[in-house]
Amino acid sequence: MRILGPVTDIPLGEGRTYEVDGEMVAVFRLRDGSVRALSAVCPHRGGPLADGQIDNKVLVCPLHLMAFDITTGCSLSGISDLTVYPVTVDADGHLVISSLTASEVPS
Amino acid sequence: MAPRLVVIGNGMAGARTVEEILSRGGDFDITMFGDEPYGNYNRIMLSNVLAGVEDESGIFLNDLSWYADNGITLHAGRRISRIDRFAKQVYAEDGTATPYDKLIIATGSRAFVPPIPGIHRPGRGYHQGVFAFRTLDDTRSMIRYAREHERAVVIGGGLLGLEAARGLQNHVSQVTLLHAMGHLMNTQLDAQAGAILQRSVEKLGIEVVCDAMTTEILGKHAVTGVKLSDGRVIDCDVVVVAAGIRANTEVAAASGLVVERGIVVDDQMRAQDEPDIYVVGECAQHRGETYGLVAPLWDQAKVLADHLTGRDPQAAYHGSRIATKLKVAGVDVASMGLKESDREDDETLVFSEPRKGIYKSVIIRDGRLVGATLVGDVKKVAFLMQAFDRGLALPEDRVELMFDLGGPPAEVSAAELADDAQVCNCNGVTKGTIAETVHGGCKTVSGVMDRTRAGKGCGTCKSLVAQIVEWAAGGAVEEDPKASWYVPGVPMPKPELMAAIRKYDLRSVSSVFAKLVPGGEEDAKSKMGLASLLKMMWGDRYIDERDARFINDRVHANIQRDGTFSVVPQMKGGVTTPAQLRRIAEVAEKHAVPMVKLTGGQRIDLLGIPKETLPKIWADLDMPSGYAYGKSFRTVKTCVGSDFCRFGVGDSTALGIALEERYQGIEGPGKMKLAVTGCPRNCAEAYVKDLGVVAIDGGRWELYVGGAAGAHVRKGDLLATVESPEEVITLTGRFLQYYRESANWLERTYAWVPRLGIEHIRAVVVDDAEGIAADLDAAMAASVAAYRDPWKERAEPATPGQFRTSLPLVVLPQVPVR
Numbered sequence: 050m051r052i053l054g055p056v057t058d059i060p061l062g063e064g065r066t067y068e069v070d071g072e073m074v075a076v077f078r079l080r081d082g083s084v085r086a087l088s089a090v091c092p093h094r095g096g097p098l099a100d101g102q103i104d105n106k107v108l109v110c111p112l113h114l115m116a117f118d119i120t121t122g123c124s125l126s127g128i129s130d131l132t133v134y135p136v137t138v139d140a141d142g143h144l145v146i147s148s149l150t151a152s153e154v155p156s
Numbered sequence: 157m158a159p160r161l162v163v164i165g166n167g168m169a170g171a172r173t174v175e176e177i178l179s180r181g182g183d184f185d186i187t188m189f190g191d192e193p194y195g196n197y198n199r200i201m202l203s204n205v206l207a208g209v210e211d212e213s214g215i216f217l218n219d220l221s222w223y224a225d226n227g228i229t230l231h232a233g234r235r236i237s238r239i240d241r242f243a244k245q246v247y248a249e250d251g252t253a254t255p256y257d258k259l260i261i262a263t264g265s266r267a268f269v270p271p272i273p274g275i276h277r278p279g280r281g282y283h284q285g286v287f288a289f290r291t292l293d294d295t296r297s298m299i300r301y302a303r304e305h306e307r308a309v310v311i312g313g314g315l316l317g318l319e320a321a322r323g324l325q326n327h328v329s330q331v332t333l334l335h336a337m338g339h340l341m342n343t344q345l346d347a348q349a350g351a352i353l354q355r356s357v358e359k360l361g362i363e364v365v366c367d368a369m370t371t372e373i374l375g376k377h378a379v380t381g382v383k384l385s386d387g388r389v390i391d392c393d394v395v396v397v398a399a400g401i402r403a404n405t406e407v408a409a410a411s412g413l414v415v416e417r418g419i420v421v422d423d424q425m426r427a428q429d430e431p432d433i434y435v436v437g438e439c440a441q442h443r444g445e446t447y448g449l450v451a452p453l454w455d456q457a458k459v460l461a462d463h464l465t466g467r468d469p470q471a472a473y474h475g476s477r478i479a480t481k482l483k484v485a486g487v488d489v490a491s492m493g494l495k496e497s498d499r500e501d502d503e504t505l506v507f508s509e510p511r512k513g514i515y516k517s518v519i520i521r522d523g524r525l526v527g528a529t530l531v532g533d534v535k536k537v538a539f540l541m542q543a544f545d546r547g548l549a550l551p552e553d554r555v556e557l558m559f560d561l562g563g564p565p566a567e568v569s570a571a572e573l574a575d576d577a578q579v580c581n582c583n584g585v586t587k588g589t590i591a592e593t594v595h596g597g598c599k600t601v602s603g604v605m606d607r608t609r610a611g612k613g614c615g616t617c618k619s620l621v622a623q624i625v626e627w628a629a630g631g632a633v634e635e636d637p638k639a640s641w642y643v644p645g646v647p648m649p650k651p652e653l654m655a656a657i658r659k660y661d662l663r664s665v666s667s668v669f670a671k672l673v674p675g676g677e678e679d680a681k682s683k684m685g686l687a688s689l690l691k692m693m694w695g696d697r698y699i700d701e702r703d704a705r706f707i708n709d710r711v712h713a714n715i716q717r718d719g720t721f722s723v724v725p726q727m728k729g730g731v732t733t734p735a736q737l738r739r740i741a742e743v744a745e746k747h748a749v750p751m752v753k754l755t756g757g758q759r760i761d762l763l764g765i766p767k768e769t770l771p772k773i774w775a776d777l778d779m780p781s782g783y784a785y786g787k788s789f790r791t792v793k794t795c796v797g798s799d800f801c802r803f804g805v806g807d808s809t810a811l812g813i814a815l816e817e818r819y820q821g822i823e824g825p826g827k828m829k830l831a832v833t834g835c836p837r838n839c840a841e842a843y844v845k846d847l848g849v850v851a852i853d854g855g856r857w858e859l860y861v862g863g864a865a866g867a868h869v870r871k872g873d874l875l876a877t878v879e880s881p882e883e884v885i886t887l888t889g890r891f892l893q894y895y896r897e898s899a900n901w902l903e904r905t906y907a908w909v910p911r912l913g914i915e916h917i918r919a920v921v922v923d924d925a926e927g928i929a930a931d932l933d934a935a936m937a938a939s940v941a942a943y944r945d946p947w948k949e950r951a952e953p954a955t956p957g958q959f960r961t962s963l964p965l966v967v968l969p970q971v972p973v974r
């Protein structure tokens with residue numbers, strides 16, 4: 050588990066990039082109040098996904114406007130999918146992400 | 157061995173017949189000969205290619221791989237010169253012989269070029285500057301030539317001539333249409349409808365001359381004009397001949413087939429007295445009729461395929477009832493059957509509203525529709541065509557034939573159509589085919605259009621296609637952003653959207669989604685367009701939700717391929733000072749800016765700036781933003797003008813600076829790029845700007861609008877000539893405001909101006925014909941007053957982490973080095 054900081058660090062409807070266990074993770078705060086975490090780099094040509102625009106379903110990369118399902122990470126434009134990371138907001142309003150290495154190694 | 161089928165002519169009829177044969181599982185060894193060096197393309201769309209609304213690549217129906225995939229041997233670019241009916245062989249021009257068991261002739265027509273003196277050059281084809289309009293090659297060379305010339309004359313005021321004239325406006329500044337008859341489209345329209353059409357066409361800026369007999373094409377080395385029988389000379393450098401077509405029957409005639417106006421065929425499309433030779437398309441003459449439209453050839457192709465494949469050897473063609481539509485943006489014309497009643501007991505209804513360019517007439521005989529004409533308003537065309545084609549019973553209230561009087565909603569009419577009713581006449585697609593495609597799982601209008609080609613011809617049936625898809629999907633049509641919506645996620649065209657925003661006082665993007673989208677669903681791809689629209693409408697009172705902005709507008713810089721940004725400070729009118737240059741140089745050095753570049757917009761670009769450095773750079777520069785990133789007012793390029801230039805007749809730099817000072821940063825549906833140039837030598841490229849100002853002798857200024865020299869090249873239209881710089885500034889503001897309020901999202905002025913027509917824009921902006929000039933001026937003044945330099949946001953970020961990097965903070969795993 051890692052605490053990334055207060056959820057209010059991310060403006061409503063935007064995304065910010067965090068480093069977690071050596072991985073780049075883009076965390077988004079949707080307008081419905083929920084949060085999502087996905088790989089931060091666009092598989093197309095490396096676009097910074099946290100700079101993209103979102104709604105409650107879709108994330109659009111700022112460089113060439115390829116779209117991804119913001120919940121599943123699936124590409125909606127026929128390119129590779131994004132990795133999705135489990136992220137939540139705790140009782141103190143902090144973003145919590147489970148350690149990536151831990152989630153990858155089944156215990 | 158499968159029987160050998162040879163097809164002469166690889167145009168719309170030939171290729172379609174082969175498609176129909178293949179779809180019936182016909183087993184033939186097929187060889188096709190085409191005079192044109194291409195696969196098969198949609199000839200109808202050449203009008204759209206000329207008008208610049210369609211790419212060449214978009215009009216191909218079957219590319220070369222289709223022929224290969226279906227085992228068809230295609231000889232593209234090979235002309236057949238003779239048929240030996242006895243040896244059953246065709247001979248190509250190069251002498252090679254190809255044997256056949258069955259032969260299809262589909263050689264179509266060619267342009268008819270009247271023998272006007274000067275139209276040909278002895279031994280060299282057409283005179284330099286003269287073009288026919290029939291093939292892709294014709295269209296290409298016409299475009300290439302027209303682009304470099306100024307004035308065009310089109311000979312022929314029928315469908316093709318009108319489409320040619322409208323298309324040419326895209327390439328030359330002046331187009332004159334000459335028609336030998338008393339009124340336009342005289343084959344389809346009566347005199348009254350023709351006169352109304354003429355007015356609408358003139359409103360588009362096309363000069364029309366009827367009763368114009370061309371007696372000579374002038375010009376020694378290239379066309380310089382045309383001469384009419386009344387002695388009038390019309391100067392021009394391009395002449396397009398659209399005076400009708402002639403069937404290509406020479407090969408058939410020379411080979412001994414029966415030829416009158418076309419090659420004579422029976423009801424199975426078989427050439428007279430020839431058991432193995434068939435004819436389809438424009439070159440065929442059936443029961444005395446030849447056709448010049450595609451709808452009949454779809455019917456012919458089906459009959460012939462049924463007959464040849466044995467699916468229905470008795471299949472018979474009984475002729476087609478044809479309807480015509482004009483594909484000229486801004487002028488709707490549809491006609492079918494009789495244009496005038498010729499019997500006393502016919503019922504005739506006529507409605508005419510010349511001021512609005514509307515004319516409608518229907519002719520009813522024995523309770524059946526036998527003719528209809530619609531000009532200016534073609535909403536009822538689908539219904540009328542069905543009634544005409546199938547002899548349907550007509551509503552008791554005859555006026556319902558012309559108007560929707562609380563009549564049945566659209567879906568009902570889609571349901572009522574017969575399954576085999578042809579919906580798309582350009583591509584011969586029936587309601588049944590559309591319904592099947594939808595039932596097969598394709599539930600978007602655009603998806604169905606892609607698969608069936610319905611609506612992909614002249615486009616006039618698109619709304620009917622959409623209705624049928626809706627009907628067939630039983631309400632389960634998948635989201636299909638209608639072309640008319642302002643943004644894909646809010647189901648409204650711009651005027652309705654703006655009215656609803658005002659009505660409900662919606663001042664933020666999220667409130668628009670909540671109120672105007674069924675279910676309140678947000679749409680990422682609509683946010684930027686809505687943000688721009690709301691900002692324009694509300695100015696200071698706009699509630700600015702930062703997530704609605706595209707990244708460029710969040711950080712006031714242009715994102716680049718590596719995720720860094722570019723910084724372009726304002727440099728009004730392209731004028732700078734040594735102090736400014738020194739400061740830019742120092743900033744570039746201090747922050748190790750990777751590249752400093754002069755832009756095409758007469759200013760300086762600092763490229764490759766990390767997001768987190770932006771506020772520091774702005775602070776060090778202490779210059780206002782140049783807005784090189786937004787859909788907004790960008791630059792005013794100027795030339796040195798009367799202050800320094802020996803030819804300058806106006807102070808272009810001062811006026812350019814004044815314009816930029818006033819309208820800086822104003823957001824809009826698209827970029828707005830301006831220029832002011834000190835004389836018609838045009839060193840600031842004002843003729844190709846969204847708005848370009850040209851100083852002319854006598855202290856006056858010309859305003860050109862709708863010009864472009866980007867992805868699209870267009871010379872601007874002259875909006876007005878005014879006496880003073882103050883008037884330039886006022887008209888500029890009013891023009892830009894009208895554009896901001898009525899253009900579609902991302903529609904630059906080069907598309908918007910021709911869409912509305914310069915005459916209309918001039919009436920509104922210069923002559924205040926709609927009485928809205930004062931409102932436009934006031935709205936623009938409010939936007940000007942609301943301007944804040946966004947680079948002032950540097951002291952305190954507008955949102956947490958506004959300038960935090962989104963780039964990899966750590967080195968990502970690299971591809972291993974071998």
Ligand code: SRM
Nearest residue numbers: 714716722754755756757758759784829864865866867868
């Ligand atoms: C910097 C500059 C090129 C240069 O080095 O000179 C430039 C750079 C870009 N242009 Fe441009 N254009 C630049 C002058 C032009 C001009 C010339 C002019 O302004 O006089 C044109 C033709 C005029 C016009 O706009 O019609 C021009 C026509 C375009 C177009 C085509 C627009 C069209 O509809 O025809 C695009 C694409 C678009 O807008 O969708 C475009 C898009 C772009 C973008 C913004 C692409 C993008 O979205 O990222 C480029 C940003 C590069 C970057 O990483 O910063 N740029 N671009 C010029 C900045 C001028 C300025 O000072 O503001």
Ligand SMILES: Cc1cc2nc3c(=O)[nH]c(=O)nc-3n(C[C@H](O)[C@H](O)[C@H](O)COP(=O)(O)OP(=O)(O)OC[C@H]3O[C@@H](n4cnc5c(N)ncnc54)[C@H](O)[C@@H]3O)c2cc1C
Nearest residue numbers: 165167168169190191199235236263264437438448449450
């Ligand atoms: C600009 C334009 C716009 C149009 N718009 C419309 C419209 O909106 N609606 C509509 O219904 N119709 C429209 N038409 C008409 C429509 O394109 C024709 O009716 C249709 O193309 C006829 O098909 P076809 O196969 O008979 O002839 P074509 O399509 O002309 O095909 C004949 C082919 O045979 C080739 N050929 C001729 N002789 C030989 C030979 N000896 N050997 C080998 N090949 C040969 C020709 O080169 C040509 O490629 C338009 C036509 C033009 C030019």
Ligand code: SF4
Nearest residue numbers: 716717755756866867
């Ligand atoms: S032409 Fe414009 S858009 Fe294209 S690479 Fe150059 S700067 Fe970029």
Ligand code: FES
Nearest residue numbers: 091094096110113
């Ligand atoms: S880099 Fe993301 S769409 Fe191209």
